[in-house]
Amino acid sequence: QVQLVESGGGLVQAGGSLRLSCGVSGRTFSSYGMGWFRQAPGKEREFVATINWNGRLTYYGNSVKGRFTISRDNAKNTMYLQMNSLKPEDTAVYFCAVGQGSNGNIRSESYASWGQGTQVTVSS
Numbered sequence: 001q002v003q004l005v006e007s008g009g010g011l012v013q014a015g016g017s018l019r020l021s022c023g024v025s026g027r028t029f030s031s032y033g034m035g036w037f038r039q040a041p042g043k044e045r046e047f048v049a050t051i052n053w054n055g056r057l058t059y060y061g062n063s064v065k066g067r068f069t070i071s072r073d074n075a076k077n078t079m080y081l082q083m084n085s086l087k088p089e090d091t092a093v094y095f096c097a098v099g100q101g102s103n104g105n106i107r108s109e110s111y112a113s114w115g116q117g118t119q120v121t122v123s124s
Contacts, residue, residue, distance in 0.1 A: 002026040002113040006096050009118030012086055016122070020081040022096030022115060030054075030074035033099035036081045037108055038092035038120075048094070049081060050104030059104055063089070086122045093117040 008020040022034070035050040049060045049070035058070050069082040079096060097111035105111070 002098060004096050004098060004113060004115035006094065006115045006118040009094060009120045011121045011123065014086060014088055014122055014124050016086050017082070017084045018086065018120060020083065020094055020096075020118060020120075022079040022081075024077045024079070024098060027098060027113075029077040029098075031102060033102055033104040034070075034072060034079045035097045035099065035104060035106075035108075035111060036070060036079075036094060037097065038090075038094045039117075040092040043092075045095070045108055046092070047106045047108070050099075050106060051079065052104045053102040057104060059106065061106075083120070086120075088122045088124045091120060091122050093119050 003025045005023045033052050036048040039045045047061045051058045051070045055072045067085045072079045095117045096115045098113045100112045
């Protein structure tokens with residue numbers, strides 16, 4: 001059974017940085033694309049970033065482009081999301097997900113397994 005565990009969330013002031021981690025077990029991590037999504041209260045789940053199996057291809061949502069960086073370490077079965085220049089509108093629960101193929105994807109329905117989420121709160 002695939003398990004994903006996010007960590008690294010917390011409270012930060014606007015303009016600050018956080019790095020989220022997503023540890024994966026129960027699957028050959030290095031074979032699959034991965035993604036980060038987020039959901040704010042009262043809003044739909046939003047695509048944040050995605051990365052392919054070897055980390056060479058990445059894609060970002062417009063609202064985070066230029067501020068967030070997705071990466072992965074296949075030797076550690078871990079994916080990361082470096083978040084810089086954080087804004088209050090980045091406040092949300094952040095979820096990581098494992099894809100069903102080797103490529104990344106922006107559509108949440110393309111992902112097979114999800115973590116429990118980690119809260120990120122950005123104060124103004």
